[in-house]
Amino acid sequence: MSDLAPGTPARLFRARLLPTVAVAAVIAAVVLGGLGLDEALAAPSAGTLDIGASLTITAAPGWVLDSAADSTTSGVQLRKADAILTAQVVDQTYSGDSASIIDEAEKELTGATAQISFGDAHHSPINGHDTTYVSFQATVSTSGRSGVVDGEVIAMAVGADAVLFELAAPQGRLSSAVDDVTAMLESVRVGR
Amino acid sequence: MSASMEPGTPPGAWAGGRPAWGVQASLIQPSQPAFWLYLTLLAIGGYLFIQEQSLMSSLTTAWLLSWALVIAYAVPVAVIVYRLDLFEREPKLVLAAAVVWGAVIATSMAAQANDAWLSILSKVASPDLASQWGAAIVGPGVEETLKLAGVVTLFLIVPGEFDGVMDGFVYGAMVGLGFTVVEDVSYFITAVAAAPGTFDQSGPVFDTFLVRVVGGGLYGHVLFTGLTGLGFAYIATRRSVAWSARLWRGGLCIVAGVAAHAIWNSPWMEDILATSGGADPGTLQWLEYGAVKGLPFLILLGLLVRLATRSEEEAFRKIVAGEPDPWVITESEVTSLQSLWSRRAARAEAGRTRSPAASRALGKLQAAQIEYAMIRSRTDSQTDPALEAQRHKIRAIRSEPAAWPAPAIGTAPAPAWIPTHLVPRGGIAAWSTPDAAHGPVTVLPERTELIIMAWTGNWARVGAENGWTGWVDGRLLAPRR
Numbered sequence: 001m002s003d004l005a006p007g008t009p010a011r012l013f014r015a016r017l018l019p020t021v022a023v024a025a026v027i028a029a030v031v032l033g034g035l036g037l038d039e040a041l042a043a044p045s046a047g048t049l050d051i052g053a054s055l056t057i058t059a060a061p062g063w064v065l066d067s068a069a070d071s072t073t074s075g076v077q078l079r080k081a082d083a084i085l086t087a088q089v090v091d092q093t094y095s096g097d098s099a100s101i102i103d104e105a106e107k108e109l110t111g112a113t114a115q116i117s118f119g120d121a122h123h124s125p126i127n128g129h130d131t132t133y134v135s136f137q138a139t140v141s142t143s144g145r146s147g148v149v150d151g152e153v154i155a156m157a158v159g160a161d162a163v164l165f166e167l168a169a170p171q172g173r174l175s176s177a178v179d180d181v182t183a184m185l186e187s188v189r190v191g192r
Numbered sequence: 193m194s195a196s197m198e199p200g201t202p203p204g205a206w207a208g209g210r211p212a213w214g215v216q217a218s219l220i221q222p223s224q225p226a227f228w229l230y231l232t233l234l235a236i237g238g239y240l241f242i243q244e245q246s247l248m249s250s251l252t253t254a255w256l257l258s259w260a261l262v263i264a265y266a267v268p269v270a271v272i273v274y275r276l277d278l279f280e281r282e283p284k285l286v287l288a289a290a291v292v293w294g295a296v297i298a299t300s301m302a303a304q305a306n307d308a309w310l311s312i313l314s315k316v317a318s319p320d321l322a323s324q325w326g327a328a329i330v331g332p333g334v335e336e337t338l339k340l341a342g343v344v345t346l347f348l349i350v351p352g353e354f355d356g357v358m359d360g361f362v363y364g365a366m367v368g369l370g371f372t373v374v375e376d377v378s379y380f381i382t383a384v385a386a387a388p389g390t391f392d393q394s395g396p397v398f399d400t401f402l403v404r405v406v407g408g409g410l411y412g413h414v415l416f417t418g419l420t421g422l423g424f425a426y427i428a429t430r431r432s433v434a435w436s437a438r439l440w441r442g443g444l445c446i447v448a449g450v451a452a453h454a455i456w457n458s459p460w461m462e463d464i465l466a467t468s469g470g471a472d473p474g475t476l477q478w479l480e481y482g483a484v485k486g487l488p489f490l491i492l493l494g495l496l497v498r499l500a501t502r503s504e505e506e507a508f509r510k511i512v513a514g515e516p517d518p519w520v521i522t523e524s525e526v527t528s529l530q531s532l533w534s535r536r537a538a539r540a541e542a543g544r545t546r547s548p549a550a551s552r553a554l555g556k557l558q559a560a561q562i563e564y565a566m567i568r569s570r571t572d573s574q575t576d577p578a579l580e581a582q583r584h585k586i587r588a589i590r591s592e593p594a595a596w597p598a599p600a601i602g603t604a605p606a607p608a609w610i611p612t613h614l615v616p617r618g619g620i621a622a623w624s625t626p627d628a629a630h631g632p633v634t635v636l637p638e639r640t641e642l643i644i645m646a647w648t649g650n651w652a653r654v655g656a657e658n659g660w661t662g663w664v665d666g667r668l669l670a671p672r673r
Contacts (some may be wrong), residue, residue: 009223016348020225023344027233030337031301034308041315062311064319081314082323139472148472172382176307 049076051188052089055161058187060180078184083169083177085184094162098132099123101155101162106134109153115139126185130157137171150174152181159190217350219285226348230289233297240300241374248381254393258380261401262373269414273365275532278501279508279562280569282362286350290363293342294370294413298335299378302371305334324459332453335371336420339413340446342367343421347428356507357425358500361493364421364449368413375413376404399472407478411456411486419449419493422500445496452489461485505530511565516574518610519590519645520583521561529558557589584647591646591653611641611657613669620669622662626651633662641672 043061051057059078066079075088102121116138123132133154151168167181221227249255309330314322343363347354383396423445427438464481465473512521528538535558543551564582621632626648646653652666
């Protein structure tokens with residue numbers, strides 16, 4: 001009997017190949033298609049922005065100016081998905097170190113937030129600028145809703161400018177923003 | 193062997209108007225392309241899964257505690273889902289493959305795809321939309337597709353195991369269970385990693401367990417994929433229904449599963465979780481939140497599973513119909529086998545009114561009767577040796593002292609008394625036990641109408657209409673015409 005006769009294994013294998021290929025194609029479209037399309041689409045970016053009078057920062061791909069930002073903030077507020085980064089110059093005639101800036105920031109945040117706890121401070125220069133950072137977890141309430149956010153406060157002494165960065169994201173979603181923020185900290189430059 | 197066992201027979205084929213329940217297929221099907229697809233994806237997913245778990249296991253206490261908690265949740269859920277399939281329980285290896293698909297393949301693929309599609313949503317729509325609705329839009333689309341692909345792949349590997357809608361629910365729920373177990377572990381570990389300081393690894397795990405499993409465990413992936421799997425099985429197995437109607441109804445179930453996931457992930461009704469002073473929502477708030485968002489879909493799934501069960505009950509009736517010996521299975525016993533609750537109630541009643549041994553004997557009888565139906569489903573011959581052997585086994589169970597004498601086993605009333613044999617001319621001797629060493633206890637007058645209840649060798653246990661029972665030489669009895 002021919003191997004291609006009806007009901008033979010080879011014919012059945014071929015008949016069942018088509019639906020299997022269809023399933024594989026759907027999985028590939030969801031996974032590889034998503035990865036490929038994401039790679040192909042250019043991420044919007046806020047580009048290079050001024051912080052204070054003499055510093056600039058370059059937003060990483062996907063980070064845009066936050067439309068919901070408080071307009072009175074003297075700095076910039078960037079957003080990507082549900083992560084928010086604010087950057088502002090807190091002192092333009094600063095002579096101390098970044099650890100002191102962090103201490104002040106911790107006190108201010110503790111006073112302004114009902115529940116907040118900080119981790120240990122770490123010192124790690126970035127591009128030669130004195131930098132200290134500390135992680136925190138806080139419970140925040142807005143409009144009757146509350147939630148837990150994870151975040152980092154980063155202080156950088158750039159010349160005479162004391163710069164403070166605050167990164168926050170809903171609990172468990174901070175890690176995806178950390179690499180971007182590191183790149184943005186490395187992009188801080190003096191002069192326009 | 194039924195036609196459904198033959199290569200090329202349409203999946204879910206019914207032989208002679210009955211499902212081919214008695215056939216259990218192996219997962220190992222090298223002749224099926226889908227089998228190789230499964231293995232390939234398992235290799236890829238397994239690699240990603242091991243990497244992820246290795247990373248998490250650096251928080252040893254939290255990781256071990258997380259797995260202990262999710263296993264404590266998953267085992268009873270798996271048993272319940274398995275036992276909801278009342279008659280033909282699915283092969284354990286295929287069920288394990290469903291769990292592994294959800295746990296290893298779907299989670300690993302979804303982890304990659306979710307981030308990519310969230311980023312795409314952020315780029316083509318807005319970061320705000322991605323932030324607020326990304327989980328509700330991307331999660332259901334990506335995850336339900338990947339999980340349902342698992343059900344479809346298993347269907348392509350072992351089409352004969354998809355006899356009805358219920359099977360789609362069982363395999364879908366198992367895929368969902370595997371997914372939720374691994375996803376929960378990931379959430380628990382993330383909560384620990386995100387907590388400031390690393391002194392307490394167990395607190396964040398327990399907190400997240402309360403929210404995700406205690407508060408929302410009923411409304412998770414088991415529900416979502418149970419619905420989509422049920423919808424797929426409807427399309428694939430209800431061949432007596434017009435194609436368009438199958439597509440429409442099954443499609444609605446699939447949409448319901450995706451919608452349940454989307455609503456669960458959406459920010460709707462978060463006011464329920466509002467607290468004063470920024471305190472964490474309480475367990476009751478989480479329970480209420482879960483019930484409002486998930487309960488309607490759970491009720492829908494319950495109704496659909498009930499309908500699927502009714503369909504299986506009808507199939508069971510068709511299979512066992514026409515059994516000539518009323519002592520193999522009675523109408524009332526068919527009724528009492530139709531749900532886990534009625535089976536349990538019958539056993540409890542036997543235990544309460546007679547003895548614990550009678551309850552156990554009834555349990556054995558129920559199992560033997562279901563096995564009898566499995567054998568009947570794969571043969572068209574009433575005299576099939578396997579069927580005869582099973583009948584003999586059932587009669588033997590009925591003749592056990594614990595189960596007899598009694599008006600009838602179970603809560604159901606005794607079947608109508610229809611004599612099958614007559615005492616021959618001259619009468620015959622009768623014994624109280626099937627043992628010729630003892631003398632006969634009486635002589636039955638000729639033409640006495642009897643029913644045969646059990647056989648032991650040539651000894652037949654017979655019953656008379658007035659309730660008398662005893663043992664006679666069965667070879668001497670004359671069939672009643």
